Amino acid sequence: MNKTEYVxxxxxxxxxxxxxxxxxxxxxxxxxxxxxxxxxRSEEEIAASLGDPKELAAEFKDGVKxxxxxxxxxxxxxxxxxxxxxRIFVIIFNAFxxxxxxxxxxxxIIAAFCCLAADLAFIGLIVAGLITGxxxxxxxxxxxxxxxxxxxxxxxxxxxxxxxxxxxxGLKSYIRWNKNVWxxxxxxx
Amino acid sequence: MxxxxxxxxxxxxxxxxxxxxxxxxxxxxxxxxxxxxLARKVEVADGTVYPILRKLASEGVVSTYLQESQNGPPRxxxxxxxxxxxxxxxxxxxxxxxxxxxxxxxxxxxxGKADE
Numbered sequence: 001m002n003k004t005e006y007v008x009x010x011x012x013x014x015x016x017x018x019x020x021x022x023x024x025x026x027x028x029x030x031x032x033x034x035x036x037x038x039x040x041r042s043e044e045e046i047a048a049s050l051g052d053p054k055e056l057a058a059e060f061k062d063g064v065k066x067x068x069x070x071x072x073x074x075x076x077x078x079x080x081x082x083x084x085x086x087r088i089f090v091i092i093f094n095a096f097x098x099x100x101x102x103x104x105x106x107x108x109i110i111a112a113f114c115c116l117a118a119d120l121a122f123i124g125l126i127v128a129g130l131i132t133g134x135x136x137x138x139x140x141x142x143x144x145x146x147x148x149x150x151x152x153x154x155x156x157x158x159x160x161x162x163x164x165x166x167x168x169x170g171l172k173s174y175i176r177w178n179k180n181v182w183x184x185x186x187x188x189x
Numbered sequence: 190m191x192x193x194x195x196x197x198x199x200x201x202x203x204x205x206x207x208x209x210x211x212x213x214x215x216x217x218x219x220x221x222x223x224x225x226x227l228a229r230k231v232e233v234a235d236g237t238v239y240p241i242l243r244k245l246a247s248e249g250v251v252s253t254y255l256q257e258s259q260n261g262p263p264r265x266x267x268x269x270x271x272x273x274x275x276x277x278x279x280x281x282x283x284x285x286x287x288x289x290x291x292x293x294x295x296x297x298x299x300x301g302k303a304d305e
Binding site: 024025028029031032034035036038046049050051052055056059060062 | 219220221224228233234235236237239240242243260261262264265
């Protein structure tokens with residue numbers, strides 16, 4: 001693995017880290033390569049001695065986790081019993097905003113599902129018509145229509161996959177946030 | 190790739206922070222130098238030092254500054270802060286004491302005698 005490959009792999013493995021942190025980390029690794037090269041070592045040699053980029057990325061991410069744990073510990077150090085205001089906030093926020101938003105998004109996903117089903121059924125009908133010979137006129141426009149419908153279907157499938165993925169992710173962190181407010185109150189930040 | 194023990198070992202992970210602090214006690218240093226010094230003595234990958242340095246910097250036990258080098262771009266130097274020095278001294282004593290206790294238990298001469 002050369003320098004570019006190593007840096008690319010490490011950047012990819014760092015994934016969701018904030019841009020500033022990734023930039024900082026990559027800068028220090030590039031500096032490491034520069035130093036090694038000036039000593040006459042090869043890029044491959046330096047990359048090998050740095051260790052697996054995946055493992056290294058995991059260690060960098062562990063550091064972030066550590067920061068979060070420290071923050072949480074600080075929060076529980078300041079903890080003075082359940083915060084009534086936090087609980088009232090969670091209840092009111094969910095009753096008027098939170099649950100509604102998640103329901104609307106859920107309906108949007110269901111609606112996309114219905115569109116996809118209708119789209120596929122429509123394609124099926126036209127194809128059946130073409131095969132059985134019911135449709136004899138306007139063949140070219142119908143074929144164009146099918147192609148368009150297939151594009152729409154592909155688009156909807158991608159939209160649904162992404163939508164469901166981020167819905168699940170978002171819901172998970174939303175619930176975590178609710179729990180935090182419920183247990184520790186709104187806090188300073 | 191040289192034989193490098195997996196870093197998952199919790200004991201190693203905890204104690205490496207202390208090793209980096211100890212290396213910095215001898216004087217300010219930069220990443221590449223620290224990586225070499227650490228990897229020469231402990232069986233870890235050169236890269237290991239960087240996540241540790243980041244963590245130590247975020248805790249405020251080391252500070253950083255840039256300094257021109259003769260060849261190439263400026264180097265990022267790490268400096269042990271007062272808080273770092275206190276942490277190092279406290280944890281070093283604790284570690285040495287702990288090592289003595291563990292060695293007592295593990296050593297073949299005395300180990301197991303307590304059971305008899």
